[in-house]
Amino acid sequence: MPDPVLTIRSLSVTFVGPGGIVPAVRGVDLEVHENEVVGIVGESGSGKSVTALAVAGLLPPSARVTGSIVLAGREVVGAPREALRLMRGQDIGVIFQDPTTTLNPLMPVGSQVVEGELAHGRLRVDEAWPRAVELLREVEIADPAGRAAQYPHQFSGGMRQRAVIAMAMAGRPKLIVADEPTTALDVTVQAQVLALLARRQAATGAAAILISHDLGLVAEVAHRVAVMYGGRIVETGSAHDIFKRPRHPYTAALLKSAPRIEAAEGRLDPIPGQPPTPTDLPAGCSFHPRCAIGAHRPRCRAEEPPFRSVAAHGVACHFAEEVAAPATIDAPAAARRPSVGQGEALLEVEGLKIHFPIKAGLLRRVIRTVRAVDGVSLRIAPGETLGLVGESGCGKTTTGRAIMGLIPVTGGSIRFRGRAIENAGRDVLREARREMQYVFQDPYSSLNPMLAVGDAVAEPLRIHGCYDEMGGARWIARLFEMVGLSPSVAHRQPREFSGGQKQRIGIARALALKPRLLILDEPVASLDVSIQAQIVNLLQDLQRELGLAYLFIAHDLSVVKHMSDRVAVMYLGRIVEQSDKATLYASPLHPYTQALLSAVPAPDPSGRRRRIVLAGEIPNPASPPSGCHFHPRCFRAGPRCAVEPPTFEPQPGSPTLRACHFAGPLEATRGAAGAAS
Amino acid sequence: MSALGSAAEIGKRIVVRKTAALSLAYLVAVALAAAFATTVGFDPLSQNLARMLEGPSRDYLFGTDELGRDILARVVYGARTSLITAAGAVTLAASVGVPMGLVAGFFGGWRDAVLMRIVDLKLALPSILLALALIAVLGRSQVAALTAVGLTGVPTFARVARAQVLSLRRRDFVTAVEAFGASSPYLMFRTILPNSWSPILTQMVVLSSVAILLEASLAFLGVGIPPPTPSWGEMLRTGKEYLYESPTYAILPGLMLTLTILSFDTLGRALSAVLEGREDAPVRRGAGPA
Numbered sequence: 001m002p003d004p005v006l007t008i009r010s011l012s013v014t015f016v017g018p019g020g021i022v023p024a025v026r027g028v029d030l031e032v033h034e035n036e037v038v039g040i041v042g043e044s045g046s047g048k049s050v051t052a053l054a055v056a057g058l059l060p061p062s063a064r065v066t067g068s069i070v071l072a073g074r075e076v077v078g079a080p081r082e083a084l085r086l087m088r089g090q091d092i093g094v095i096f097q098d099p100t101t102t103l104n105p106l107m108p109v110g111s112q113v114v115e116g117e118l119a120h121g122r123l124r125v126d127e128a129w130p131r132a133v134e135l136l137r138e139v140e141i142a143d144p145a146g147r148a149a150q151y152p153h154q155f156s157g158g159m160r161q162r163a164v165i166a167m168a169m170a171g172r173p174k175l176i177v178a179d180e181p182t183t184a185l186d187v188t189v190q191a192q193v194l195a196l197l198a199r200r201q202a203a204t205g206a207a208a209i210l211i212s213h214d215l216g217l218v219a220e221v222a223h224r225v226a227v228m229y230g231g232r233i234v235e236t237g238s239a240h241d242i243f244k245r246p247r248h249p250y251t252a253a254l255l256k257s258a259p260r261i262e263a264a265e266g267r268l269d270p271i272p273g274q275p276p277t278p279t280d281l282p283a284g285c286s287f288h289p290r291c292a293i294g295a296h297r298p299r300c301r302a303e304e305p306p307f308r309s310v311a312a313h314g315v316a317c318h319f320a321e322e323v324a325a326p327a328t329i330d331a332p333a334a335a336r337r338p339s340v341g342q343g344e345a346l347l348e349v350e351g352l353k354i355h356f357p358i359k360a361g362l363l364r365r366v367i368r369t370v371r372a373v374d375g376v377s378l379r380i381a382p383g384e385t386l387g388l389v390g391e392s393g394c395g396k397t398t399t400g401r402a403i404m405g406l407i408p409v410t411g412g413s414i415r416f417r418g419r420a421i422e423n424a425g426r427d428v429l430r431e432a433r434r435e436m437q438y439v440f441q442d443p444y445s446s447l448n449p450m451l452a453v454g455d456a457v458a459e460p461l462r463i464h465g466c467y468d469e470m471g472g473a474r475w476i477a478r479l480f481e482m483v484g485l486s487p488s489v490a491h492r493q494p495r496e497f498s499g500g501q502k503q504r505i506g507i508a509r510a511l512a513l514k515p516r517l518l519i520l521d522e523p524v525a526s527l528d529v530s531i532q533a534q535i536v537n538l539l540q541d542l543q544r545e546l547g548l549a550y551l552f553i554a555h556d557l558s559v560v561k562h563m564s565d566r567v568a569v570m571y572l573g574r575i576v577e578q579s580d581k582a583t584l585y586a587s588p589l590h591p592y593t594q595a596l597l598s599a600v601p602a603p604d605p606s607g608r609r610r611r612i613v614l615a616g617e618i619p620n621p622a623s624p625p626s627g628c629h630f631h632p633r634c635f636r637a638g639p640r641c642a643v644e645p646p647t648f649e650p651q652p653g654s655p656t657l658r659a660c661h662f663a664g665p666l667e668a669t670r671g672a673a674g675a676a677s
Numbered sequence: 678m679s680a681l682g683s684a685a686e687i688g689k690r691i692v693v694r695k696t697a698a699l700s701l702a703y704l705v706a707v708a709l710a711a712a713f714a715t716t717v718g719f720d721p722l723s724q725n726l727a728r729m730l731e732g733p734s735r736d737y738l739f740g741t742d743e744l745g746r747d748i749l750a751r752v753v754y755g756a757r758t759s760l761i762t763a764a765g766a767v768t769l770a771a772s773v774g775v776p777m778g779l780v781a782g783f784f785g786g787w788r789d790a791v792l793m794r795i796v797d798l799k800l801a802l803p804s805i806l807l808a809l810a811l812i813a814v815l816g817r818s819q820v821a822a823l824t825a826v827g828l829t830g831v832p833t834f835a836r837v838a839r840a841q842v843l844s845l846r847r848r849d850f851v852t853a854v855e856a857f858g859a860s861s862p863y864l865m866f867r868t869i870l871p872n873s874w875s876p877i878l879t880q881m882v883v884l885s886s887v888a889i890l891l892e893a894s895l896a897f898l899g900v901g902i903p904p905p906t907p908s909w910g911e912m913l914r915t916g917k918e919y920l921y922e923s924p925t926y927a928i929l930p931g932l933m934l935t936l937t938i939l940s941f942d943t944l945g946r947a948l949s950a951v952l953e954g955r956e957d958a959p960v961r962r963g964a965g966p967a
Binding site: 401404405406426429430433434437438440441442445446447448449450459460463464506509513 | 848849850852853854855856857858859860863868871872
């Protein structure tokens with residue numbers, strides 16, 4: 001076997017700051033060979049990004065690095081600046097998470113793509129432009145000659161990330177480091193970019209490190225996987241082995257805790273507690289406080305397990321032999337909640353329209369209208385969960401906020417318990433808001449930083465003047481218990497809590513007024529994988545105990561499937577398909593739903609399925625395409641689709657409502673398309 | 678945003694800065710002297726016509742003025758005038774300007790347009806001119822000086838508060854409280870205002886120095902607080918007349934004025950750096966990378 005492209009030996013990175021010494025990476029060993037993709041998986045604070053930065057020599061001066069990193073035969077640790085600079089140009093290409101901040105906004109994209117090669121003198125100035133066009137063509141950007149002269153703001157998110165990939169690959173690096181390369185992108189765009197990255201890596205034969213928190217994504221493209229926890233690699237192995245037969249309790253627990261799109265419904269199996277911060281690592285094995293095997297064993301508490309070899313895996317666990325394989329789809333089918341969705345509707349939305357005018361010029365005339373929501377109808381019965389799925393910009397959050405009365409409504413009606421509340425006066429809204437509450441995506445920004453969390457939870461009661469009537473401090477304590485927090489933390493400030501705990505506080509606050517409907521706006525999207533399951537379980541328990549109805553807004557189809565009774569799929573301001581969960585996931589009828597479902601990465605490398613990779617990205621809602629909004633990206637569109645918008649109506653012989661001229665199961669259309677061609 | 682700690686923690690981080698600590702110590706000393714001037718037995722008004730315009734001596738540490746009054750005593754009482762005017766003016770400016778900015782930023786539209794045009798108008802007029810006009814109407818008094826100085830600070834507070842509202846208005850925690858059914862005044866004064874205190878506090882300290890300077894300027898022009906109340910500006914004005922007879926006359930009030938303004942400014946700067954997290958990384962010996 002030839003020498004590996006990258007060899008990391010006992011790498012440690014420590015940050016020295018005013019807060020003390022922070023061990024971010026503690027003894028990492030890793031090899032990456034030519035033509036190999038190694039996935040590094042871990043939660044926030046696991047040290048995965050710091051490892052990547054160390055490889056690229058991009059750590060800040062406050063970092064103290066020990067150990068050895070040999071890239072293409074040269075030592076990176078302690079190398080002089082100039083050597084590092086040369087190395088970055090030819091041996092390593094880095095792709096960061098957010099393409100918006102990676103590109104220089106004041107420079108044409110074409111110039112940025114070749115900037116590195118020009119700086120290293122490997123490209124003559126007169127060759128630069130043709131080379132830029134060639135590079136953009138390689139990353140499959142349409143009209144590369146025209147696009148090269150444009151600026152980053154004229155590119156969509158997916159195209160920007162393509163340009164960043166072109167930039168990273170321009171020097172034909174021996175190693176590509178991609179740090180969460182698709183996390184900032186939409187589901188359907190993620191699929192495109194990931195496929196492109198894999199193709200480019202295969203074409204150049206480079207070694208690659210793919211860093212992600214998403215097990216499914218790593219399973220999909222990586223050959224080998226390293227799982228990081230608390231600054232160490234706790235397990236390495238081939239992608240197949242890791243997902244089929246994990247040897248470290250953390251890997252096994254992580255696989256069990258994530259909702260799976262193909263799994264039967266049931267309770268998720270969360271990892272208790274929360275990921276440790278590097279400043280506050282537990283003694284012994286850093287996973288032991290959360291471990292099913294080692295939580296009570298003195299050896300795990302006292303002694304950090306060495307990294308050793310177990311059945312073709314590398315594992316850092318004293319008791320790796322005891323780890324059981326995660327049985328796929330073994331969750332006990334949860335007792336179905338008795339007939340929900342019957343009876344009088346709690347919330348009825350009819351033909352909801354929300355248009356935002358864009359004003360310009362001296363006279364502030366309306367030049368265009370953004371149709372954020374353009375005719376949405378929903379119905380939620382007491383105790384029921386409706387999942388509202390869509391990519392960013394489809395209007396799902398706007399719909400939720402309009403129902404809460406936070407955004408004025410342009411047209412249509414919203415009825416809550418039979419009473420019209422769209423654009424209602426303060427008193428009507430105030431009354432409705434007692435029974436309808438909102439949980440925000442970002443727990444960091446949704447709590448008032450100046451208010452102790454107990455006061456934050458009590459705030460809705462005080463606003464409605466019913467603090468004493470609802471039971472005062474006793475009710476607040478009860479709310480904390482309901483969301484799994486000790487009432488004794490009520491006097492603390494929000495900054496003392498982790499993301500998952502803050503989200504629990506946000507839920508407690510939403511429950512304070514004993515509402516009947518919660519609008520959950522991506523409540524788990526910004527949480528760590530192992531925390532998501534805790535919150536999902538909490539929401540399901542609360543629903544069962546309190547008979548709550550949920551409007552669950554999300555982009556993650558696996559979580560939506562897990563939570564919902566019925567699901568509505570939104571695209572560019574309209575609902576394109578709505579059905580009960582089983583029908584929608586088993587036999588989607590709208591091409592967009594079909595593409596979305598096929599784009600969900602599953603943590604199962606044996607099942608690498610064929611994806612429907614949609615062309616292009618979500619168009620600007622200020623100038624939506626004519627006819628069916630989806631037709632330019634649709635694999636089934638005919639001439640009729642560009643002219644005539646489809647009506648939202650039931651599919652004959654199915655409980656599904658859909659808006660498509662050619663709705664039908666995927667196989668049937670494939671046959672029809674084959675016959676047509 | 679500001680990395681908020683407890684008041685004690687913020688205090689500690691300010692005092693770590695040498696210049697800020699020095700400024701604070703100086704201002705505390707001046708304030709204490711002003712507060713306890715009477716107790717210590719200073720008398721700024723008793724005249725000793727036999728010993729006019731004397732230089733420093735054992736009896737009069739900084740000499741006497743044209744009426745044989747103790748310059749040191751008058752300077753200490755002058756600190757009282759300056760600090761009271763500054764505190765009153767800044768309080769007045771904040772209590773008018775902050776609500777203006779809150780309302781303008783929160784509601785937007787015509788309210789914003791009207792209030793901010795008033796602010797622009799105010800900024801277009803030179804402060805000293807406006808103060809002179811106001812004193813011409815109200816007559817010379819402590820209240821007139823305080824009001825005149827206070828009004829010039831209103832635009833700053835209005836703008837700071839408005840900028841805060843605009844940046845906080847769309848934050849989730851404000852929307853959350855709105856979703857509970859909170860009224861607009863509740864949102865403005867109970868949710869947004871407490872989260873805006875750090876830039877407002879910084880402005881209050883910075884504007885104190887401006888207020889002291891403006892009050893002294895008015896006194897120097899002879900339209901400040903009427904005699905015999907001691908004031909540094911007034912003392913500078915008289916001291917200037919006797920520059921040849923008694924060169925030491927103007928030194929102490931001038932020095933005090935300069936140091937006080939400098940101290941407020943330094944403290945304000947340190948405060949804004951600490952509250953807005955713009956602190957330079959503390960340099961520690963031996964902690965740098967090898």
